[in-house]
Amino acid sequence: MIRRLWIAVMASALLVAGCAIPYPKDSHGVTKVAATPAQADLIYDRYKKVRKQALNRLDSQPLTAVEAGPVLAIDAGKLTVARRLLLSGRPDDTQDLRILDVFAPRLDSYPLWFVVVAEDGVRDLTKVQVFQRASSTTGWQLAASPETLPSTELPAFALDGTGALEPVDPSHAGRMTMSPQQAVDAYAATLNHAPGAVSEVSRDSFVTQMRQVAAQQRRVDGVTFSQDWNARPVQYALRAADGGALVFGTLARLDRYQIKKGRAIDWPDGSEQKAFLSGRLYTTGELRYYHQILVYVPPEVGKPVVLGQYGGVVDGFGY
Amino acid sequence: MRRFVGIMLMLIAVIAAAVGAGLAILLGTDNRTATGPHPIETDAPIVVTRPDVLGWAGPTVTLTIHVAPSQKVFVGAANAVDLADYVGSVRRTEVTDYGLPWKLQTANVSGQDALPLAPGDLDWWVARASGKGSATMTVKLPDQAFGLAVIAVGGGDLKDLEVTAAYELDGGFGIGLGLLGFAVGLGLFGWLAFQGRPMTRELADDEADDDGESDEGEPDDAAADKADDAGEPDEADDIAADKAHDEAAEKPESAAKEQP
Numbered sequence: 001m002i003r004r005l006w007i008a009v010m011a012s013a014l015l016v017a018g019c020a021i022p023y024p025k026d027s028h029g030v031t032k033v034a035a036t037p038a039q040a041d042l043i044y045d046r047y048k049k050v051r052k053q054a055l056n057r058l059d060s061q062p063l064t065a066v067e068a069g070p071v072l073a074i075d076a077g078k079l080t081v082a083r084r085l086l087l088s089g090r091p092d093d094t095q096d097l098r099i100l101d102v103f104a105p106r107l108d109s110y111p112l113w114f115v116v117v118a119e120d121g122v123r124d125l126t127k128v129q130v131f132q133r134a135s136s137t138t139g140w141q142l143a144a145s146p147e148t149l150p151s152t153e154l155p156a157f158a159l160d161g162t163g164a165l166e167p168v169d170p171s172h173a174g175r176m177t178m179s180p181q182q183a184v185d186a187y188a189a190t191l192n193h194a195p196g197a198v199s200e201v202s203r204d205s206f207v208t209q210m211r212q213v214a215a216q217q218r219r220v221d222g223v224t225f226s227q228d229w230n231a232r233p234v235q236y237a238l239r240a241a242d243g244g245a246l247v248f249g250t251l252a253r254l255d256r257y258q259i260k261k262g263r264a265i266d267w268p269d270g271s272e273q274k275a276f277l278s279g280r281l282y283t284t285g286e287l288r289y290y291h292q293i294l295v296y297v298p299p300e301v302g303k304p305v306v307l308g309q310y311g312g313v314v315d316g317f318g319y
Numbered sequence: 320m321r322r323f324v325g326i327m328l329m330l331i332a333v334i335a336a337a338v339g340a341g342l343a344i345l346l347g348t349d350n351r352t353a354t355g356p357h358p359i360e361t362d363a364p365i366v367v368t369r370p371d372v373l374g375w376a377g378p379t380v381t382l383t384i385h386v387a388p389s390q391k392v393f394v395g396a397a398n399a400v401d402l403a404d405y406v407g408s409v410r411r412t413e414v415t416d417y418g419l420p421w422k423l424q425t426a427n428v429s430g431q432d433a434l435p436l437a438p439g440d441l442d443w444w445v446a447r448a449s450g451k452g453s454a455t456m457t458v459k460l461p462d463q464a465f466g467l468a469v470i471a472v473g474g475g476d477l478k479d480l481e482v483t484a485a486y487e488l489d490g491g492f493g494i495g496l497g498l499l500g501f502a503v504g505l506g507l508f509g510w511l512a513f514q515g516r517p518m519t520r521e522l523a524d525d526e527a528d529d530d531g532e533s534d535e536g537e538p539d540d541a542a543a544d545k546a547d548d549a550g551e552p553d554e555a556d557d558i559a560a561d562k563a564h565d566e567a568a569e570k571p572e573s574a575a576k577e578q579p
Contacts, residue, residue: 022377030464032400136404137436
């Protein structure tokens with residue numbers, strides 16, 4: 001009998017405890033997960049809609065609402081090239097972008113940002129993109145968009161107990177071989193040095209490709225070509241599950257052409273140079289590029305490696 | 320031991336009854352209680368709560384704001400990160416502490432007068448409402464750091480600000496009544512335990528059956544029980560005593576009938 005009554009008492013107590021009683025809030029302090037997957041979907045849909053509009057009109061103006069910084073400059077440059085050369089094929093017009101995954105960190109202040117891994121079904125690429133909201137009164141904008149090959153395997157991201165990304169301070173190396181900023185700086189230094197020089201980064205496909213481009217320009221007869229690389233401050237870096245870091249870096253590249261007296265250069269039709277350097281070049285010319293790179297910095301041992309990049313000409317002059 | 324348990328159960332029952340009755344009376348059948356209107360003195364265009372002021376989640380709160388009849392007012396609830404970024408550079412009155420039902424401490428913070436964007440143009444409000452002269456907003460306190468903001472829209476300030484707050488607890492009245500019923504049952508149970516006997520003869524029979532089963536199927540721990548009870552009569556003794564008591568009570572009556 002006593003046992004039965006105890007069961008009744010305990011059941012009643014549990015019933016009461018399960019009701020909607022006020023409870024203390026979570027213990028994450030003043031933080032916010034930048035965006036939920038549902039919010040990311042809405043943001044991405046708006047981005048695709050505006051981008052398509054800009055591509056159709058070959059006008060970068062609409063993009064300013066949904067893109068910012070170097071990625072806006074790169075896309076505006078591509079549109080400028082297309083418009084000036086009246087290319088029949090508009091850049092990325094047929095992109096079929098589909099979100100594969102959304103990762104958002106828990107942040108305590110603006111700017112807020114989150115990462116989208118998207119599949120480009122038409123170009124057979126994977127985009128690892130960062131969307132940022134600079135302040136509470138601005139909209140979400142694409143801030144980085146490096147592209148990787150489908151064969152490139154991204155390292156697993158480290159997530160906290162609530163499924164939020166773990167951001168990494170760009171200036172702190174922690175247990176890694178170098179900090180995110182140092183890794184991007186090292187890439188700029190490597191590309192500024194001769195191919196045989198000692199490098200702190202991997203001799204990966206990005207470095208190889210950029211050196212091939214530079215070598216090709218140097219072979220142009222009657223032209224003195226020089227190239228400078230600079231790293232911009234790193235804003236976004238996140239922890240990989242193995243303790244390393246994934247870094248969204250931007251490299252600024254400046255190509256200079258000095259034409260020898262009595263010579264002139266005709267750029268190939270459809271080239272960026274032809275669009276930005278107004279056809280024939282007699283004296284000097286400069287082209288500025290941005291390259292957004294996705295760098296993996298390994299934990300403890302190993303050299304950083306570029307997993308993906310997105311770049312293009314953003315400005316130029318010549319006469 | 321049983322007496323002690325009985326006393327404890329009755330104490331718990333008294334507390335549960337008080338809480339249950341209090342909850343039911345406080346919330347009423349509409350599950351809500353209101354306080355106000357309370358004036359808040361400020362000449363700033365914004366009043367906000369600091370993130371640590373509202374430390375609880377779960378209840379639904381309805382805020383009714385009254386300002387000067389010609390003044391447009393906005394009331395909203397948002398994550399503290401959004402709110403801090405939005406009002407961070409603006410002159411405002413901050414609620415630094417809050418106690419139920421209505422006990423406020425405030426601090427004035429200097430800054431510019433104009434917000435960077437009208438509050439109605441922002442997409443991160445968890446709940447919001449606006450109106451001319453008054454506005455009413457209902458929000459379920461979320462499980463994250465968040466704040467409440469009252470904003471004078473279109474210039475002006477929040478002079479004559481008055482706030483009425485209503486707290487709603489879904490099913491609160493039912494919970495109160497449930498607690499009350501639970502307390503009555505628990506108290507009865509405690510009383511039985513205190514008395515050291517069952518309430519009815521049927522219960523006694525049940526208990527006797529239980530004891531019989533126990534004696535047959537389980538090791539006999541009657542000796543231990545007796546030691547625990549420290550001299551108290553065991554249940555079998557109680558039953559015998561009850562019967563003897565009942566018989567004793569009947570006998571004088573019978574005797575009276577037999578008298579001429």
